[in-house]
């Protein structure tokens with residue numbers, strides 16, 4: 001066993017992996033991943049909304065063989081998890097997109113590739129035989145969107161996830177203060193940070209400067225020095241609306257997911273357009289600071305969707321029991337963002353596998369202790385209603 005493998009094996013929680021990530025990464029990279037917008041109210045609320053909820057366990061139930069599997073987009077998944085799309089994740093570990101996708105496939109769960117990934121759509125599909133979804137940020141250039149969608153279709157992606165909560169980049173103040181920008185430029189300060197985190201710096205040097213290969217030449221080169229969020233936001237179509245989702249529904253023949261929904265009214269309208277899943281998310285508190293916590297929005301969204309589409313949720317999942325709570329609040333599965341990215345930062349693919357192993361172990365233990373042997377049968381009756 002290498003020293004990294006030993007260190008990963010010693011990590012018993014996602015928080016342990018987060019601490020490892022914090023040690024390994026230069027501060028500006030760790031804060032880019034860990035941070036949220038403005039005062040980080042929504043970021044904190046995402047956790048609080050899961051933590052506040054309590055379950056009322058059932059007893060005298062046969063929990064000798066708990067089954068955490070779930071149907072996700074109509075197909076069986078070994079665990080009720082999806083790896084959420086994360087752009088620029090290669091900053092955490094060289095080739096993190098691939099590491100995340102491979103670990104997802106090994107655990108039998110879907111992986112969503114971000115528009116802002118640093119691996120090609122086709123290259124990933126060739127390298128990973130698992131369930132792949134492509135996340136689309138709708139660019140202002142319609143031809144570019146059409147090309148991205150056509151490439152994902154040709155490469156056999158199972159689902160298109162259109163993210164709708166980024167009409168502009170959130171105001172992420174840590175990134176502004178740290179001067180993390182694209183194109184990535186190394187200032188003297190960044191070089192010092194690299195020198196004090198040699199393992200990370202060496203990895204980056206070997207991997208070469210990360211590039212958003214799927215949108216090469218499409219983000220413009222004006223406004224250099226913007227934060228990653230601002231740069232991305234500047235190039236997205238802020239006029240994208242319900243009619244556009246309907247058109248996308250006509251054009252895309254496979255599963256369609258709309259990500260970044262919090263309002264029940266929006267969820268009802270989106271469900272009526274024939275999408276396959278509504279993904280409740282506030283982008284991990286990285287966009288509107290002051291937006292409702294995802295777990296708080298979830299029951300109202302699920303009620304509005306009325307079973308016409310699946311309901312996924314992310315933003316704040318850090319424990320296996322969070323998936324159980326999310327199920328009780330109306331979701332069919334949860335998206336994992338930072339929880340797995342901390343793992344990638346701590347140890348690449350092995351770190352992501354460790355994160356998934358920890359979360360899966362916690363979930364099956366919680367199912368046993370709560371007396372809920374089948375994840376899919378969990379409903380609101382397990383929630384302590386006095387705690388919301």
Ligand SMILES: Cc1cc2nc3c(=O)[nH]c(=O)nc-3n(C[C@H](O)[C@H](O)[C@H](O)COP(=O)(O)O)c2cc1C
Nearest residue numbers: 084085086087114163283284314315316317337338
């Ligand atoms: C570093 C990072 C990059 C992200 N990039 C994207 C992206 O490219 N597309 C997208 O739809 N969401 C993106 N997200 C949001 C995630 O998909 C997900 O909604 C969020 O991480 C969930 O919150 P959590 O990390 O607190 O669980 C990103 C999140 C992080 C942390």
